[in-house]
Amino acid sequence: MNLDNAKIREICTDAVFERGLDYRDEGRIQRIGRFDDVITAAVRGSSLYDVTVNLGEGSIDARCTCPYEGAGECKHVVAVLLDIAADPPQDESERVDRVIGDLSSDDLRAFVRDALAENPDLREQFLARFGDGGKSVEAYRNEIEGLFDQHTANYPVVTDAIDFSHFFELAEQYRERKRYRAAATVYRALFEGIDDNHARIDAAYDHYAKALRSALDGYVDCVLAADPSDGEFEQYAGALEAQAMSEPPVNEEQFRRALDALENRR
Numbered sequence: 001m002n003l004d005n006a007k008i009r010e011i012c013t014d015a016v017f018e019r020g021l022d023y024r025d026e027g028r029i030q031r032i033g034r035f036d037d038v039i040t041a042a043v044r045g046s047s048l049y050d051v052t053v054n055l056g057e058g059s060i061d062a063r064c065t066c067p068y069e070g071a072g073e074c075k076h077v078v079a080v081l082l083d084i085a086a087d088p089p090q091d092e093s094e095r096v097d098r099v100i101g102d103l104s105s106d107d108l109r110a111f112v113r114d115a116l117a118e119n120p121d122l123r124e125q126f127l128a129r130f131g132d133g134g135k136s137v138e139a140y141r142n143e144i145e146g147l148f149d150q151h152t153a154n155y156p157v158v159t160d161a162i163d164f165s166h167f168f169e170l171a172e173q174y175r176e177r178k179r180y181r182a183a184a185t186v187y188r189a190l191f192e193g194i195d196d197n198h199a200r201i202d203a204a205y206d207h208y209a210k211a212l213r214s215a216l217d218g219y220v221d222c223v224l225a226a227d228p229s230d231g232e233f234e235q236y237a238g239a240l241e242a243q244a245m246s247e248p249p250v251n252e253e254q255f256r257r258a259l260d261a262l263e264n265r266r
Contacts, residue, residue: 003085012072020078029079034089043076051080067161069206121166128173134182140189148197157202164211171218180226188239190215195243198250216258224265237262
């Protein structure tokens with residue numbers, strides 16, 4: 001799509017646009033690359049944040065790992081979009097396709113194995129797309145609990161936005177393969193993990209509320225798409241009921257809403 005400053009201004013506030021312009025001019029974009037319509041970048045702010053922009057289908061779909069909670073896109077996304085508009089990065093997809101075409105199956109298999117051995121998140125996504133089974137709720141919960149532990153290693157509460165995008169991407173991989181039960185398992189681990197750790201959250205409240213809502217919506221959609229038996233349905237509904245009744249009932253309203261949606265759409 002044709003990207004210019006006018007289009008970028010439409011998706012952010014004036015103040016954020018100016019800050020994004022400053023970030024680009026200050027050279028805070030540490031890395032940027034393109035593969036087809038997807039641009040990935042790293043932008044230095046108070047931390048190094050990962051930005052992903054998809055410019056396909058005539059729209060801008062952007063994500064950033066920063067804890068921004070305001071209107072529109074954040075300054076890191078704006079900085080990357082401004083850089084794309086001024087100097088579009090070279091598309092590496094054709095080059096990669098040419099190299100893949102020249103590789104033997106053994107060489108390609110060896111590379112994939114090495115990459116999967118070194119990157120557990122990539123390995124999990126690979127298995128979600130091509131494998132036979134996912135992990136249990138408890139296994140995913142342990143991973144989410146580990147993220148909260150990491151963010152409270154030096155301070156008793158979480159004061160920034162934990163990035164759960166890996167889990168949402170994993171669930172989406174399962175949904176694309178119509179493996180709705182596996183996707184529901186990931187969503188359940190997310191909403192249970194976030195809710196059970198509410199006492200450790202002391203900032204970025206909108207971020208966690210949105211993540212919880214997205215996990216609940218995804219769970220309801222996937223349970224219904226799986227068309228479970230009556231007994232299975234009761235188990236799925238019971239997971240929501242249990243969280244709604246947990247103490248203190250910080251997110252009870254959201255769990256009741258999801259439970260009503262599940263039962264009314266059954």
